[in-house]
Amino acid sequence: MKELEKHIQHRRTLCFLDLEGTQFSHEMIAIGVVKVDLYKDMTIKKYHKGFYTLVKAKNKIGKVVTDLTGITEEEVKKNGVPFRVAVASLKKYMGKDFNKTLFVTFGNHDLRILAQSLAYNLDAPKDDVHLMIKHNFDLSDFISTYMKDENNNTYSLANMLKIFNVDFKGTQHNALADALNLAYLYQAMLENREILKEEYKKVLIKMRHLPSPVQGILSKLAKGENVTPNDFEKLVEDSLK
Numbered sequence: 001m002k003e004l005e006k007h008i009q010h011r012r013t014l015c016f017l018d019l020e021g022t023q024f025s026h027e028m029i030a031i032g033v034v035k036v037d038l039y040k041d042m043t044i045k046k047y048h049k050g051f052y053t054l055v056k057a058k059n060k061i062g063k064v065v066t067d068l069t070g071i072t073e074e075e076v077k078k079n080g081v082p083f084r085v086a087v088a089s090l091k092k093y094m095g096k097d098f099n100k101t102l103f104v105t106f107g108n109h110d111l112r113i114l115a116q117s118l119a120y121n122l123d124a125p126k127d128d129v130h131l132m133i134k135h136n137f138d139l140s141d142f143i144s145t146y147m148k149d150e151n152n153n154t155y156s157l158a159n160m161l162k163i164f165n166v167d168f169k170g171t172q173h174n175a176l177a178d179a180l181n182l183a184y185l186y187q188a189m190l191e192n193r194e195i196l197k198e199e200y201k202k203v204l205i206k207m208r209h210l211p212s213p214v215q216g217i218l219s220k221l222a223k224g225e226n227v228t229p230n231d232f233e234k235l236v237e238d239s240l241k
Contacts, residue, residue, distance in 0.1 A: 001190070003145075004042060007137050012038050013097040016104045016186070017132075018178035020069050021113040023062020028055045028117040029071055031086055032175030034183050035094060035101075044187045051093040052176040054080040058120045069173045083117045084124040091128055103132050106140045106157050106182050139186060147199035152206060157181060164188035164195055212239045 008014075013035065020030040035048040054076050066072055081089070091098045105111070111133050118129045144154045147163065158168045161181060166188050170177030189196060201222050205215065213235040220227050 008042050008102065011100065011102055013101045014038060014104055015094060015101045016179045016183040017110060018175045018182065019110045019113045020071060020175050022057050022059055023065045025059040026113050026116040027057035027059060027120055028083060028086065028113050029057050029061055029076055030054050030175040031090065032179040033090055033093060034179045036183055043190050044183065047183065050176045050180060051090060053086055053089060055086045056080040056082055083121040087125055087128055102135055102137045104137045104139050104182060104186065108138055111136055139182060143189060146196050146203060148203055157185065161185055161188065163199065164192050
């Protein structure tokens, strides 16, 4: 995919990243990461063993987040590490690839969590966090160009996987499971071009900003109908009545 190549830029390593944050201050309370190696065609060659840790926040987690993730204040206090340690551990996990990888997320909320966590932890490695934010690739935003639900909204990670006939592995809203399934989504997108093509056709037909003659042509083509210059002429005339 030429559009994907613009983001990957000949990289041979990707870092699939998922973060869980507090309800109100949006500080990191969990991080899950899966490093993968790529073939030249950008498909995944190897999945490395994932990295996961709980992270201590300065503020309360919040009931909504606890209900969603199962992460409690007691668990974080007992097993969590400071934000600076979490970033250092991630950097160690990535090794020499840290500075040249692309950090792949589902949505942009993970970037907000990184920024907020840095604001509450002035002892954290600022340059490393800024690098992660700068070298980000929002896979959700990318795929949503080609596939959306019937109301033109972005699908959830689990629902995107379902379209590609891939079951979600593990528990949703567990940072490591979400990171791993994000990698599965990336691979499924590349391995199932026909599914992506069919979904993209649906998106094109429903585009509201296209002139009605163009929408009419696309609708006919999507139904497998032949379109002639006369058809186009008539659609243009009809739009001007």
